[in-house]
Amino acid sequence: ETGVTQTPRHLVMGMTNKKSLKCEQHLGHNAMYWYKQSAKKPLELMFVYSLEERVENNSVPSRFSPECPNSSHLFLHLHTLQPEDSALYLCASSQGQGRDEQYFGPGTRLTVT
Amino acid sequence: GQNIDQPTEMTATEGAIVQINCTYQTSGFNGLFWYQQHAGEAPTFLSYNVLDGLEEKGRFSSFLSRSKGYSYLLLKELQMKDSASYLCAVKNGVREGYQKVTFGTGTKLQVIP
Numbered sequence: 099e100t101g102v103t104q105t106p107r108h109l110v111m112g113m114t115n116k117k118s119l120k121c122e123q124h125l126g127h128n129a130m131y132w133y134k135q136s137a138k139k140p141l142e143l144m145f146v147y148s149l150e151e152r153v154e155n156n157s158v159p160s161r162f163s164p165e166c167p168n169s170s171h172l173f174l175h176l177h178t179l180q181p182e183d184s185a186l187y188l189c190a191s192s193q194g195q196g197r198d199e200q201y202f203g204p205g206t207r208l209t210v211t
Numbered sequence: 212g213q214n215i216d217q218p219t220e221m222t223a224t225e226g227a228i229v230q231i232n233c234t235y236q237t238s239g240f241n242g243l244f245w246y247q248q249h250a251g252e253a254p255t256f257l258s259y260n261v262l263d264g265l266e267e268k269g270r271f272s273s274f275l276s277r278s279k280g281y282s283y284l285l286l287k288e289l290q291m292k293d294s295a296s297y298l299c300a301v302k303n304g305v306r307e308g309y310q311k312v313t314f315g316t317g318t319k320l321q322v323i324p
Contacts, residue, residue: 102253128308128309129308129309129310131309138316139316140215140298140313140314140315140316140317141254141298141300141314143311143312143313146309146311147309148307148308148309149308153306153308153309154309154311188253188254192309192310194308194309194310195308197242197259198302198309198310199244199256199259200254200256200310200312201256202253202254202255203253204252204253205253
C-alpha cells in the first residue's frame, strides 16, 4: 500500500470500552499527527510525533492516549470516551522539513454510544 | 491567538471561475496551505504560499498578502468534481522536524451545471 492508511474506517464503541485506532505511513516521513474533525468545526490538532518523540499535546483529555512505536506507525488508544468524542479522527504525516505539507489518511469515523 | 476566517459555503457554475477567500490573524506566520477535502475523504494538498504573490498550478492558483493577512484560492474552468470543501491552513512558527498548522473551518463549494 502507498500513502497513509488508517484502521478501522468505522468504529462504534460504548463509553466503557477500550479500543485503538491505527495509522501507518509508507512515505518515509519523520512526523506524524492525530487530528479530530467534527462537523462545522476546524480540524483540531491533538498530538504530534517527530521521530517517534511526542512534541505536541494540544490539551487533549487523558482518555485519549497516543503511541508511536516507530516512525511508520501511530496509534490512538481510547478508553472511557464520551458521546461528544464522536468525530472523524484523521492521521497525517509530513517530511518534517521544507514546505512540509501533510498527507492525510482516510480517517476513522468514531461513534460513542 | 490564532484566527482563520473563510466563507462557510459557496456555489458556482460549471465552467466558471470562483475565488475562495481566507483571512487570518496569527503570530509567527510561516506559510499558508490550501487543502481540498471531498465529502467522506481525506484532505489533500493543493497549494502553499510563503511569499507574497500568486502561485499558479494548472486550473488552481493561490495568492498571499502577508501584510493584509489575506489569501485566496482561485479555481478556473470549474468542473463538477471540484465540489468539495477547501481548507485554509496557516503554518505557525518554525519548528524542528515537524510543523504546527491551524486550520480554518473550510469552505464548502458546490458546482452546479
